[in-house]
Amino acid sequence: MLVGVSIIFLDVDGTLIDSFPGIRAGFLHALDSIGWPHPDEETIARIPGPPMEVTLRSLGMSEEQADDAFAAYLDHTHRGGWADATAFPGMLDLLRTWKEQGHTLCTATSKGEAFARRILEREGMIDHLDFLGAAQENGPRRAKKDVIDHVLEQTGLSGRSSDILMVGDRSHDIEGAAHFGIDTVAVTWGYGTPEEWAAARFTAHDPEELEGIVHDWHAGVLGNPARD
Structure with a gap:
């Protein structure tokens, strides 16, 4: 685990x-x-x-x-x-900070695994991840719900949804996480809309705000039921 x-x-x-x-x-x-x-x-x-x-x-x-x-x-x-892709400003530094603090980091992406690995390696991010969870390019694991299920099973985190926070930008991230009872932070620098972000428990407008939300949620300041 x-x-x-x-x-x-x-x-x-x-x-x-x-x-x-x-x-x-x-x-x-x-x-x-x-x-x-x-x-x-x-x-x-x-x-x-x-x-x-x-x-x-x-x-x-x-x-x-x-x-x-x-x-x-x-x-x-x-x-x-x-x-033809680049890291969003501040996100590599945030991954590095989270790892220094001892957090467990897993991707849960609908991007094909080989493509995700290549771009995360090139951008220097993969070394800060504990598990690369991704879709299959040609296989049944394509929807976000299926990817999250795969990550939970492969990491031994099934049954620990109250300890997990999902970070994403689209309704698929929010809905996929909600299927497992996982709270989501919607980030506004991606490709979603305000209507999509409204379905998430939290919204972050920049990496600094995201870092604060993650810190406070896991400290119980934001009312995480697992820590109340």
Whole structure:
């Protein structure tokens, strides 16, 4: 079992990493590969977060079209699209601080595991993580709920939801964590909307505020039921 002063589950895209440029390019390449029209930029701005095949089907594609488009998206990502991403300012320092304080850090991302590993290694973040929890590129573990379940099982943290805080930027993070009774901090520097963040227990507008929320929650200052 992984044990630390606290346990923090972290989304990657939109929380640790600004991956929108690469995701956007891959998405448009996927659409072009099957001759599908591009949606407006407001729609494109919301594509990071859910599994890409879910996004493609939401446009009205058939299963066959979505499968072909998703294959094109993966090909684009494998050929270098994964690298068109950078760490959000302050997040590497925050990971380093949390580890120095003894916290347990696990990712819980819908990003494919190989892609997540590559970008987190390049940005110097992976050495601060206790467990890399990610989706399968081609497998059943795709939805955020399934990724969180995988992290809980692999780390021996099942049954400890009251000791865990999820940090993410989209409704999928909040809803996936809530399935296990895990509280969430929504971060506003990612790709979500105020309506999505409103469903989280807490909202952080910058890494400094996030650090304070995590500290106070695990100290019981914010009314964590596990510590009341």
